Amino acid sequence: xxxxxxxxxxxxxxxxxxxxxxxxxxxxGFTRVDGSIRxxxxxxxxxxxxxxxxxKSNIGGTTVTIGGVVYGxxxxxxxxxxxNTGLVLGDIITRRxxxxxxxxxxxxxTVCQSExxxxxxxxxxxxxxxxxxxxxxxxLRPEKxxx
Numbered sequence: 001x002x003x004x005x006x007x008x009x010x011x012x013x014x015x016x017x018x019x020x021x022x023x024x025x026x027x028x029g030f031t032r033v034d035g036s037i038r039x040x041x042x043x044x045x046x047x048x049x050x051x052x053x054x055x056k057s058n059i060g061g062t063t064v065t066i067g068g069v070v071y072g073x074x075x076x077x078x079x080x081x082x083x084n085t086g087l088v089l090g091d092i093i094t095r096r097x098x099x100x101x102x103x104x105x106x107x108x109x110t111v112c113q114s115e116x117x118x119x120x121x122x123x124x125x126x127x128x129x130x131x132x133x134x135x136x137x138x139x140l141r142p143e144k145x146x147x
Contacts, residue, residue: 012045017052031061033068040072051085058090058129066103073107075125077118093121 012029015021019035027043034050040058041047047061053068064076066086074080076094084102091107095118099105112118 013043015053017050049086051083064094073125075122091125093118093125 011032013025013027013031015033015035015037017034021035021037021039023039025031025037025039025041027041027045027047029043029045030048031041031043031045032048032050033041033053033055035052036054038056041055041060043061045062047059047064049055049059049064049066049068049070051067055069056071058072058074059070060075062076062078063081064074064079065081065083066074066088067083068085069087069089071089073090074088074092074094076092078094079096079098080092080094081098082088082100082103082105084100086100086103088103088105088107091110092105093110093112095112097109097111110121112121
């Protein structure tokens with residue numbers, strides 16, 4: 001027990017090697033991914049992306065550890081750890097970051113020192129995601145004219 005709270009390290013959700021999911025995932029706790037996901041992953045606890053994992057996902061969790069490939073944005077309310085085998089192609093918003101030598105990050109990294117900075121960064125991120133979602137509903141291709 002630390003600071004009056006019991007930390008639960010049991011894994012609630014596992015996507016094993018060779019498994020794949022197309023679609024969004026909402027997880028109630030610690031989530032480990034060793035397969036592939038094409039869709040967003042939001043966990044109320046820790047997220048571990050194993051070395052062989054391949055994700056085209058936005059990820060949300062408390063502490064996010066990246067050992068594989070993530071093509072998407074990461075929102076980690078406590079911290080993010082990127083191992084030397086990790087590759088992140090997307091933006092990161094967190095309170096603390098640890099990036100091992102040899103990892104690769106291609107995107108904007110925002111580390112928030114205060115609660116106010118965190119709230120502002122998360123609000124801006126969610127606003128931008130909402131705009132992207134709304135724009136994706138419209139076809140930007142010209143319609144063919146028959147006649």
